[in-house]
Amino acid sequence: MTALVLLFIYAPLLLVVVNSFNADRTFGWPPKGFTLEWWGRAFDSEGVREALVNSLWVAVVSTVISLILGTMLAMALQRYKFFGRDVVNLLVILPIALPGIVTGIALNNMFTTILGVSLSMWTVIIAHATFCMVTVFNNVIARLRRMNGRLEEASADLGAGVFTTFRLVTFPQLRSALLAGGLLAFALSFDEIIVTTFTIGAGDTTLPIWILQNLFRPNQAPVVNVVAVVLIVVSIVPIWLAQRLSADSVGISAGRARARAAVK
Amino acid sequence: GTTSGNNNPGATAKTEIGAGEGQVSILGWPGYVEDGTNDPKVDWVTKFEKDTGCQVDFKPFGTSDEAVTLMRTGQYDVISASGDASLRLIAGGDVQAVNTGLLKNYPDVYPFLKDKAWNTVDGKNYGMPHGWGANLLMYRTDKVVPAPTSWGSVFGDAATYSGKVTAYDSPIYIADAALYLMKHQPDLNIKNPYALDSTQLAAAVSLLKEQRKHVGEYWSDVVKEVQSFTTGSSVIGTTWQVGANIAVADGAQVQTLLPEEGATGWSDTWMIGSKTKNPNCSYKWLDYIASPEANAQVAEYFGESPANPKACALTADKQHCETFHSGDESYAKQIWYWTTPVANCLDGRKDAKCTDYSEWTKAWTEIKG
Amino acid sequence: MSETALAAVQKPTAEVPAIRLRRLTKSFGETNAVDGVDLDIRQGEFFSMLGPSGSGKTTVLRLIAGFELPTSGTIELEGQDVSGKAPFERDVNTVFQDYALFPHMSLVDNVAYGLRVRGMGRTERRERAAEALGRVQLGKFVSRRPSQLSGGQRQRVALARALVVEPKVLLLDEPLGALDLKLRQQMQIELKELQRSLGITFIFVTHDQEEALTMSDRIGVFNNGKIAQIGTAHEIYQRPAGPFVANFVGTSNLFDPVVAGRLYGRQEQFVVRPERLSLSWDRSAAMHDGVASLPGKVTSIVYVGHATQVNVALEDGPAVVVLVGTELPEGEQLLGRDVTVSWAHRDAVWLPGEA
Amino acid sequence: MSETALAAVQKPTAEVPAIRLRRLTKSFGETNAVDGVDLDIRQGEFFSMLGPSGSGKTTVLRLIAGFELPTSGTIELEGQDVSGKAPFERDVNTVFQDYALFPHMSLVDNVAYGLRVRGMGRTERRERAAEALGRVQLGKFVSRRPSQLSGGQRQRVALARALVVEPKVLLLDEPLGALDLKLRQQMQIELKELQRSLGITFIFVTHDQEEALTMSDRIGVFNNGKIAQIGTAHEIYQRPAGPFVANFVGTSNLFDPVVAGRLYGRQEQFVVRPERLSLSWDRSAAMHDGVASLPGKVTSIVYVGHATQVNVALEDGPAVVVLVGTELPEGEQLLGRDVTVSWAHRDAVWLPGEA
Amino acid sequence: MALQISQPGADPGPGNAPVPRAKRNSFSALLNRSPNIRLAGLLAAPAGWLVLVCIAALAALLITALWTVDTFTGKVSQTWTVDNILQVVTDPVYQTITLRTIWIALAVTLIDVVIAIPISFFIAKVATARWQKLLVVAVLMPLWASYLVKAYAWRNVLAEGGLLEWLGTPVGLNSPGYSESAVILTLAYIWLPYMILPIHAGFEKVPDSLLEASSDLGAKPWNTMRLVMLPILVPSIIAGTIFTFSLSLGDYITAQIVGGTTQMLGTVVYANVGAANNLPFASAVSLIPIVIIMIYLFVVRRTGALNNL
Ligand SMILES: Nc1ncnc2c1ncn2[C@@H]1O[C@H](COP(=O)(O)OP(=O)(O)OP(=O)(O)O)[C@@H](O)[C@H]1O
Numbered sequence A: 001m002t003a004l005v006l007l008f009i010y011a012p013l014l015l016v017v018v019n020s021f022n023a024d025r026t027f028g029w030p031p032k033g034f035t036l037e038w039w040g041r042a043f044d045s046e047g048v049r050e051a052l053v054n055s056l057w058v059a060v061v062s063t064v065i066s067l068i069l070g071t072m073l074a075m076a077l078q079r080y081k082f083f084g085r086d087v088v089n090l091l092v093i094l095p096i097a098l099p100g101i102v103t104g105i106a107l108n109n110m111f112t113t114i115l116g117v118s119l120s121m122w123t124v125i126i127a128h129a130t131f132c133m134v135t136v137f138n139n140v141i142a143r144l145r146r147m148n149g150r151l152e153e154a155s156a157d158l159g160a161g162v163f164t165t166f167r168l169v170t171f172p173q174l175r176s177a178l179l180a181g182g183l184l185a186f187a188l189s190f191d192e193i194i195v196t197t198f199t200i201g202a203g204d205t206t207l208p209i210w211i212l213q214n215l216f217r218p219n220q221a222p223v224v225n226v227v228a229v230v231l232i233v234v235s236i237v238p239i240w241l242a243q244r245l246s247a248d249s250v251g252i253s254a255g256r257a258r259a260r261a262a263v264k
Numbered sequence B: 001g002t003t004s005g006n007n008n009p010g011a012t013a014k015t016e017i018g019a020g021e022g023q024v025s026i027l028g029w030p031g032y033v034e035d036g037t038n039d040p041k042v043d044w045v046t047k048f049e050k051d052t053g054c055q056v057d058f059k060p061f062g063t064s065d066e067a068v069t070l071m072r073t074g075q076y077d078v079i080s081a082s083g084d085a086s087l088r089l090i091a092g093g094d095v096q097a098v099n100t101g102l103l104k105n106y107p108d109v110y111p112f113l114k115d116k117a118w119n120t121v122d123g124k125n126y127g128m129p130h131g132w133g134a135n136l137l138m139y140r141t142d143k144v145v146p147a148p149t150s151w152g153s154v155f156g157d158a159a160t161y162s163g164k165v166t167a168y169d170s171p172i173y174i175a176d177a178a179l180y181l182m183k184h185q186p187d188l189n190i191k192n193p194y195a196l197d198s199t200q201l202a203a204a205v206s207l208l209k210e211q212r213k214h215v216g217e218y219w220s221d222v223v224k225e226v227q228s229f230t231t232g233s234s235v236i237g238t239t240w241q242v243g244a245n246i247a248v249a250d251g252a253q254v255q256t257l258l259p260e261e262g263a264t265g266w267s268d269t270w271m272i273g274s275k276t277k278n279p280n281c282s283y284k285w286l287d288y289i290a291s292p293e294a295n296a297q298v299a300e301y302f303g304e305s306p307a308n309p310k311a312c313a314l315t316a317d318k319q320h321c322e323t324f325h326s327g328d329e330s331y332a333k334q335i336w337y338w339t340t341p342v343a344n345c346l347d348g349r350k351d352a353k354c355t356d357y358s359e360w361t362k363a364w365t366e367i368k369g
Numbered sequence C, D: 001m002s003e004t005a006l007a008a009v010q011k012p013t014a015e016v017p018a019i020r021l022r023r024l025t026k027s028f029g030e031t032n033a034v035d036g037v038d039l040d041i042r043q044g045e046f047f048s049m050l051g052p053s054g055s056g057k058t059t060v061l062r063l064i065a066g067f068e069l070p071t072s073g074t075i076e077l078e079g080q081d082v083s084g085k086a087p088f089e090r091d092v093n094t095v096f097q098d099y100a101l102f103p104h105m106s107l108v109d110n111v112a113y114g115l116r117v118r119g120m121g122r123t124e125r126r127e128r129a130a131e132a133l134g135r136v137q138l139g140k141f142v143s144r145r146p147s148q149l150s151g152g153q154r155q156r157v158a159l160a161r162a163l164v165v166e167p168k169v170l171l172l173d174e175p176l177g178a179l180d181l182k183l184r185q186q187m188q189i190e191l192k193e194l195q196r197s198l199g200i201t202f203i204f205v206t207h208d209q210e211e212a213l214t215m216s217d218r219i220g221v222f223n224n225g226k227i228a229q230i231g232t233a234h235e236i237y238q239r240p241a242g243p244f245v246a247n248f249v250g251t252s253n254l255f256d257p258v259v260a261g262r263l264y265g266r267q268e269q270f271v272v273r274p275e276r277l278s279l280s281w282d283r284s285a286a287m288h289d290g291v292a293s294l295p296g297k298v299t300s301i302v303y304v305g306h307a308t309q310v311n312v313a314l315e316d317g318p319a320v321v322v323l324v325g326t327e328l329p330e331g332e333q334l335l336g337r338d339v340t341v342s343w344a345h346r347d348a349v350w351l352p353g354e355a
Numbered sequence E: 001m002a003l004q005i006s007q008p009g010a011d012p013g014p015g016n017a018p019v020p021r022a023k024r025n026s027f028s029a030l031l032n033r034s035p036n037i038r039l040a041g042l043l044a045a046p047a048g049w050l051v052l053v054c055i056a057a058l059a060a061l062l063i064t065a066l067w068t069v070d071t072f073t074g075k076v077s078q079t080w081t082v083d084n085i086l087q088v089v090t091d092p093v094y095q096t097i098t099l100r101t102i103w104i105a106l107a108v109t110l111i112d113v114v115i116a117i118p119i120s121f122f123i124a125k126v127a128t129a130r131w132q133k134l135l136v137v138a139v140l141m142p143l144w145a146s147y148l149v150k151a152y153a154w155r156n157v158l159a160e161g162g163l164l165e166w167l168g169t170p171v172g173l174n175s176p177g178y179s180e181s182a183v184i185l186t187l188a189y190i191w192l193p194y195m196i197l198p199i200h201a202g203f204e205k206v207p208d209s210l211l212e213a214s215s216d217l218g219a220k221p222w223n224t225m226r227l228v229m230l231p232i233l234v235p236s237i238i239a240g241t242i243f244t245f246s247l248s249l250g251d252y253i254t255a256q257i258v259g260g261t262t263q264m265l266g267t268v269v270y271a272n273v274g275a276a277n278n279l280p281f282a283s284a285v286s287l288i289p290i291v292i293i294m295i296y297l298f299v300v301r302r303t304g305a306l307n308n309l
């Protein structure tokens, strides 16, 4: 059963790999010939590099924003009961629960029609940070729930002020949750296409946008396959990293955190 | 998005080209503005930048509709608009009139591309023609026998290849049906496939709904379509010449033809945004892209007929212009270029009210169901 | 019970008390977790708070440490009012029940934490922390993580961590609750030793009466957010202030006013501890001076190792538990046997107040 | 210690034992959690497994229940070999330490679960479940969720759930471990009552020796995956089979072979329980027949309520603990005082085997 | 062991200066005293952000749905009308599309649940610790492949003469071609990891003792699964369905790539934003998924699923 599912998961990916070497520009099956042309072109393509840099930049900035905001929000919701708590709780879930196209045109509409801001990388970052926040939020709040509340009291008891306590006790406890949430936020932002389509400014491309633009261009589609293969291979690094870090720092429960984290 | 701007289609044209502003942002079909980043061998932008000192910032779009939306933001200086976008842009005041006298390559352009409904309004020119192509009928020679001659194969006789028919995925495709009806149902009195009153539209819609039952796939990008033909998922339907070329290159047994009814097609125009801050660079681009060298490169890379006959001599494939029937005016005459349908009937009828593009859009949604 | 009256009884001391609570009250919504507590804890004292679950012991401790702020009343630390101060402004440290060691720090960093946040240099604080760990015999584990220690070892780290900053008062909330019996008994002795040698005031929370009895200089028995009795182990055990204390601290055989009236002509409750009752295996108990006797029947016998608990239903009185230290008559049917239970008059503890 | 020899001593019984373990072994990687255990548990017996943490008690229980399969050896249930059977094929039920109640079901559904999976109709099984809940005094809570109960109440639900399917043997893994002292004592009594009235075999795991002593018909003392001794509470307490058992069950004063040689002319260890030692507050202990005496010095005194623990360092022997039931001489300095400790010869328990 | 005290009395040891007292920090003390200030400090930025970006944008969208587009200039004119909404609600074609979209989203969700439960069970409860790690990675990795590329790969798989047919023909299996089923299959593939992960986390949270208890009480594995595992997993499953359902509900790219002629709500919204530049109408159409998701969230709110996201 599991083997079947894994086959189901990997067969199409394998096809992508095969097609990155497929001489046929429209990928007929079975492949007509073998070529390294696409790989060569992909590494020469400035467009790919530029889009990649943009994507990394957007993903990093929106991850950082969502890490900060998500952590603050999680701490507020986990520790305090206040009026409107449920509403805020729903609000943080909404951007991810709503279909991307809705979030996309809502933000597009707000930026261009209501606020009159011109679209740019920054509008993309705002949009991404909004829906990435929930991944950080969920990870952090789950960790906070499990975290021993006495630790912070112990810290205060030993003479540490509020900020020192956060820096020396709370933050280190949250680190692996932040890492998991951050990685996921990064992944989400990095691969986001729909919301990005609606919020990106003139002349800017992120990697998915570049892929979308080139997927259906006669000479570019195979190059896209190459990019995809590279992405898949490179993705092993952060996943292993997340695995290792979470396993080392908090043991069994981290496994749970990780899996839970891995969900948006 | 929409920005409010002066609704002023008669903006006065420029009288001279000054020094470049150092930059120009261009909105265009993918493949129209290549600077070598995608393929180092395909590059005509770098030369432009070197010659004029105008840095090019390029944003491609997928459909005319997207093009209009993007142009409306006012962030772009120049756009390559097909006929179904150009009128909307002119009407929306998003582009300005162009003084063609300032463009030294303008006189070379095929005359049958000048002063057309999609680039000229009230006698004012709104841009530089770029290139054109027809929406042809393509079929698999091994699967479709006998060879078709009429659009009837994808309309009346679509059932023969049920599930393997393909069609262009845009409201503008309604015009293809209207063109067919124009020839086969004279009592509807269609004079221009882009000027349909509500009865005529309804007839086209019902024809397309009938066709829908046999359509295997609507295509919006040409590689996707080619792929379907190569694999055999589609065996007959509309195409662009460029698609046919790719298919043949990939070894598919396909053939294209211009059916007896004629065809719809596109003719693109480079236009300048009404709010541009870089008018000089914009004019320079319009002129540059119509130069024989650049025009040849674009036309060949994209797979269309160039606007400048001098380009034909410079294409790598010497047959290019022949394949695309570039100078063939009679061929061009059979083509109804994409034009945005508007309420004021384009065929000159004053008594009737025509359906506009937003109605076509809703009709298209309804057709696809 | 007249708990309030009793709680107010405080021996006036010349010296400033380590902790002075005055009418301390803490409410959570409707419930008064702590309800007007007055308490003076002397310098250098080992003071235990004993009471059933939910009686407010932890809350009092948290109020003293500053984790909760009182609803009303004041807390004085060595004569200074600290009622509104934050935990990090009070010279009081806590050993938590679950130890609350920082899991991401090594032992030495855990212990050095209090010094670190006080701005002491790295070398010095680590030295002191290592020294403190040495004092609790964990000198060789300095670089381990808390998760690599056993329960008892963690307990010691928590202790070292609290003591290294030299607090005036150390608060311990059921520090031995999580340990198993043998380890617990050992730690009781160690803790007591430590307190004696350091001379610091310990406030020790427990709900285990034996633990409180064996360790404390004085005990405060809590019930329902109030203090039911304050006194030494002896006082609490031998002269309970009411039926609640009598029952909570050790097992008690309660005789109601009717029986008391018949035996002593005094219409008040009294209790006799099981180990103060003696049992004769027949109905012929010698009625000599200063001893009361009642006949009864054995209902069950439980062997508890060091002694045997014999449950006897008295004929004209309650069912009582007798703790028999000597061996029971062997080879005989003891259940259901007629016996006589007797006790010395001076072992009867009279409980004033309501029935 | 000769544990294996001792463990093998089984009284031959005519009836088929409820559980029979033969050379039962379970290894986890390198460690032998259970190491060749032979054990017969009689029908209707209340059998306790006592032992320190990690001694293999839980593993034996899990082997019997079928959650683990033995590395070698066999398990017989009423004479039938069930060694390889799945848990749902064995007529044995377990009360888990954490109760393992299904959080998504009401109490009645929890209890009815075993009947449900056996295919009993809805009405009947709910009736029976409600009845079982009534038996454990939770009749009015039938529709509550487990999360709405206190620890003691959950414990009873777990019990009802296991009992409603009428198992032949009930396994209980430290069922009282999570409860506090008073509740625990109460539940001990209830459990024992229940077992008596149902006549089902109970196998009860605990590491609390007092609990084991008070409740069990027989006790198996585990050490290191092996059984160190099997016997009644009396046997285990009064005649420990070795120093391990002597020390683990109750406090023991251990005298080494040298002292034994001097006193009795026998070069073997012996132990005397603290409550069997008596103390005279001077050096003039009457040397009468059948009594041994040794002089010593009081090192500390701990008041434990029902008695006082006096620690005495003997001059020519070990430090011993004496449990004094009577009141100590009042108003005198007792610490450091010269005393004599004596015991009856018959209270000395000889420990055969290695030192 | 006994605690050895070097010397009696509170003397900290030879040569050691007394420990400094804790530093005064009045701001910290203020924060410590007043939970409200702490809360405000924590909440202001993120809640403000969400209200601005999320609530304001949705409100604006709703308002825009009440405007119209000038058919001549194609610009939004701010005249109020409910025409758009009326048309979306009454025109049968939108009902058809809505129903189809919901059906696709439901089918995708169902397929993912059916696949995810056994595989997560296997990973969480059957596989050894080593394998467990590997498998989690194996499931996570496709998450990093570009969505578009995966969809496109499926286009190739599903093509006539494509991988699926190539594999399927010998066993009598037919490729569904480019169709609604293709959309369902592809979406189910793309969103599968988003279903596996919460369910896997859910399985890990079920204590082993519950499974043992069930077995102990006589339940065969299937009954344990049905009566104990599944009910406890409900929140996790719902958490997964929120993703697969909502992600499918708003999709238009996959429909474009493998859908053949299939139209979904996303297609219509996208067509109207771009085509005819009819943002008000697009807004009106997008109200449908908003309403559907809101209702769904409201319904599942009580199950605690939202905490399992
Ligand atoms: N944060 C809180 N919110 C609401 N009620 C509380 C809170 N803390 C304690 N209580 C209530 O206050 C009362 C006293 O609780 P407290 O923890 O002080 O008891 P305790 O004597 O320490 O009990 P235990 O022996 O179980 O630890 C209880 O009724 C408890 O439910």
Ligand SMILES: Nc1ncnc2c1ncn2[C@@H]1O[C@H](COP(=O)(O)OP(=O)(O)OP(=O)(O)O)[C@@H](O)[C@H]1O
Pocket: D028, D031, D032, D033, D051, D052, D053, D054, D055, D056, D057, D058, D059, D060, D207
């Ligand atoms: N699943 C397992 N994997 C590896 N080792 C195990 C496992 N279960 C138990 N052990 C080991 O087997 C030995 C016996 O464990 P067991 O749980 O039976 O002890 P116990 O007597 O029940 O202890 P406690 O009183 O702490 O519950 C221990 O050393 C333990 O570490």
Ligand SMILES: [Mg+2]
Pocket: C057, C058, C059
């Ligand atoms: Mg407490």
Ligand SMILES: [Mg+2]
Pocket: D057, D058, D059
């Ligand atoms: Mg155990």
